[in-house]
Amino acid sequence: MFKVLVSDPISDLGISLLVEASDISIDKKTGLSEDELVAIIGEYDALLVRSQTRVTERIMTAGKQLKVIGRAGVGVDNIDLDAATKRGIIVINAPDGNTITTCEHTFAMMMAVARHIPQAYAKTVSGVWDRKSFLGVELRNKVLGVLGMGRIGSEVAARAKAFGMDVLGYDPFLTEERAEKMGVRKATVDDIIAEADFITVHTPLTPETRHMIGKEQFARIKKGVRIVNCARGGIVDELALVDAINAGQVAGAAFDVFEEEPPAADHPFLNHTQIIVTPHLGASTVEAQENVAIDVSEQLLHILRGEPFKNAVNMPPVAADVMNKLEPYFQLGKKLGNFAAQIAEGPVKEIAIAYAGELADVDTQPLNRQIVEGVLAHHLGSEQVNVVNALHLAKNRGVNIVVTKSNATKGFTNQISVTLRTDNEERLVAGTLLNGFGPRITQIDKFPVDVEPQGHILLISHDDKPGIIGRVGTLLGTRDVNIATMQVGRKIVGGAAIMVVGVDKGVTKAILGEIASLPDLNNAKEVHLY
Ligand SMILES: NC(=O)C1=CN([C@@H]2O[C@H](COP(=O)(O)OP(=O)(O)OC[C@H]3O[C@@H](n4cnc5c(N)ncnc54)[C@H](O)[C@@H]3O)[C@@H](O)[C@H]2O)C=CC1
Numbered sequence: 294m295f296k297v298l299v300s301d302p303i304s305d306l307g308i309s310l311l312v313e314a315s316d317i318s319i320d321k322k323t324g325l326s327e328d329e330l331v332a333i334i335g336e337y338d339a340l341l342v343r344s345q346t347r348v349t350e351r352i353m354t355a356g357k358q359l360k361v362i363g364r365a366g367v368g369v370d371n372i373d374l375d376a377a378t379k380r381g382i383i384v385i386n387a388p389d390g391n392t393i394t395t396c397e398h399t400f401a402m403m404m405a406v407a408r409h410i411p412q413a414y415a416k417t418v419s420g421v422w423d424r425k426s427f428l429g430v431e432l433r434n435k436v437l438g439v440l441g442m443g444r445i446g447s448e449v450a451a452r453a454k455a456f457g458m459d460v461l462g463y464d465p466f467l468t469e470e471r472a473e474k475m476g477v478r479k480a481t482v483d484d485i486i487a488e489a490d491f492i493t494v495h496t497p498l499t500p501e502t503r504h505m506i507g508k509e510q511f512a513r514i515k516k517g518v519r520i521v522n523c524a525r526g527g528i529v530d531e532l533a534l535v536d537a538i539n540a541g542q543v544a545g546a547a548f549d550v551f552e553e554e555p556p557a558a559d560h561p562f563l564n565h566t567q568i569i570v571t572p573h574l575g576a577s578t579v580e581a582q583e584n585v586a587i588d589v590s591e592q593l594l595h596i597l598r599g600e601p602f603k604n605a606v607n608m609p610p611v612a613a614d615v616m617n618k619l620e621p622y623f624q625l626g627k628k629l630g631n632f633a634a635q636i637a638e639g640p641v642k643e644i645a646i647a648y649a650g651e652l653a654d655v656d657t658q659p660l661n662r663q664i665v666e667g668v669l670a671h672h673l674g675s676e677q678v679n680v681v682n683a684l685h686l687a688k689n690r691g692v693n694i695v696v697t698k699s700n701a702t703k704g705f706t707n708q709i710s711v712t713l714r715t716d717n718e719e720r721l722v723a724g725t726l727l728n729g730f731g732p733r734i735t736q737i738d739k740f741p742v743d744v745e746p747q748g749h750i751l752l753i754s755h756d757d758k759p760g761i762i763g764r765v766g767t768l769l770g771t772r773d774v775n776i777a778t779m780q781v782g783r784k785i786v787g788g789a790a791i792m793v794v795g796v797d798k799g800v801t802k803a804i805l806g807e808i809a810s811l812p813d814l815n816n817a818k819e820v821h822l823y
């Protein structure tokens with residue numbers, strides 16, 4: 294049974310998937326302080342948050358069982374990602390579910406600031422019928438500058454076109470072709486500063502975007518511009534904006550987000566007649582909250598159940614078609630790494646991964662991680678290492694990872710080989726997926742074999758002489774060890790050889806010693822694969 298803690302208000306309908314899952318027990322405890330979370334988090338496998346809970350390193354350190362933190366939304370600035378990665382805690386978000394809702398809020402804010410709706414409402418309900426103070430402007434024929442043409446920025450641009458606006462877009466990843474397709478003029482920040490009548494920001498808050506519109510930009514900005522921020526507080530310099538409005542350079546602003554949330558009571562936005570505000574409501578619709586909760590719950594279930602998942606924030610994104618090609622090899626890769634780690638003596642200095650065949654054309658990073666996880670799990674324990682922290686742990690321990698690729702097929706559509714270099718030796722284990730048969734180990738060191746990577750396997754090195762198989766079989770029989778499968782591999786007749794014996798249960802070190810001391814036998818090891 295996996296225990297999930299929901300520590301922010303999240304749509305009940307959205308998390309019904311978790312509530313109904315027979316292997317999940319869910320607790321909802323919202324509004325907890327950091328100390329309160331630290332006190333209880335130790336018993337949970339997963340934490341599900343929106344944006345209120347600040348998931349700090351302290352909370353993660355106390356979360357000894359924590360495998361995954363799910364964020365029902367886009368921004369993960371309330372989660373200490375470095376701390377999560379170091380501990381192998383997977384952080385997932387729900388990047389698509391609130392796009393339209395936030396785009397629509399941006400439009401609501403843009404229209405509200407263009408037509409002074411909040412100010413006019415306040416005056417009207419206070420009993421004053423004032424039709425003179427609120428002369429607005431149309432959106433039609435105005436230039437809209439969109440900074441950040443990702444999911445939300447692109448939707449805003451599309452709707453702005455319907456309003457007859459001339460849209461300028463800036464994003465480091467915006468190509469001329471995509472801009473043209475959207476009917477947007479690809480621009481620079483400076484173009485937008487100089488030309489736009491409305492500017493809306495849709496980037497994350499990063500060192501690069503922090504105060505992207507600041508004092509220097511306000512000095513050059515088109516007079517009468519209106520600024521909208523429904524992304525993150527701090528992209529626009531708040532104090533510089535107030536100065537620019539007071540100086541008559543900027544006509545108005547509409548902000549959903551603040552550098553510090555909630556803003557202090559004396560924040561200069563809060564009683565400024567030309568600035569309208571909402572309390573971070575961009576994603577607050579019934580639909581968006583259901584969507585993000587459903588998305589994040591689905592992924593959370595996959596992770597807890599050990600199934601493939603998407604939207605991990607602390608791992609590089611992988612395109613769906615690449616994932617489809619790699620995923621079938623994940624188990625094999627992890628087992629090859631783990632097998633190699635079990636037979637290699639001495640501290641691992643290098644993990645050399647070689648792909649031969651069609652996989653050579655694919656970005657294999659997710660599969661590399663599985664292999665490294667398999668290697669490290671043998672030394673560090675499978676609870677300590679996972680695909681999120683595997684590379685980080687390897688790097689921390691000075692383990693070099695080398696990946697090579699070749700289109701040469703070596704007789705299989707794909708072959709993965711894992712070579713471990715230690716202070717003492719170099720060991721190689723290679724494998725493939727055989728159509729209709731599943732994963733197979735195809736080579737151990739220099740010896741070709743055909744072994745199912747499963748269960749208890751004895752790896753015995755010996756001289757290629759008559760009678761060896763009988764001797765090993767007899768010894769195992771007398772020690773009540775049942776042989777399930779047996780394979781021998783050699784390069785040349787009468788030379789060095791290996792025997793790979795699948796047995797029904799684990800054997801003791803004493804039995805391995807007895808095997809190794811039989812005539813013409815050199816070494817015996819047991820590998821256990823799950
Ligand atoms: N107010 C609210 O309740 C909500 C706010 N958000 C926030 O809105 C923002 C945008 O969200 P999405 O569109 O879903 O994200 P996204 O990741 O799809 O788009 C962000 C875009 O910003 C671009 N970008 C990054 N650095 C840039 C720079 N220096 N200059 C220009 N563009 C840059 C990226 O290339 C990307 O295309 C995020 O900060 C997110 O946290 C999202 C949902 C709700």
Ligand SMILES: O=C(O)CCC(=O)C(=O)O
Nearest residue numbers: 343344366367368576577
């Ligand atoms: O959960 C919320 O309401 C905030 C949404 C948000 O800011 C985001 O998804 O980045």
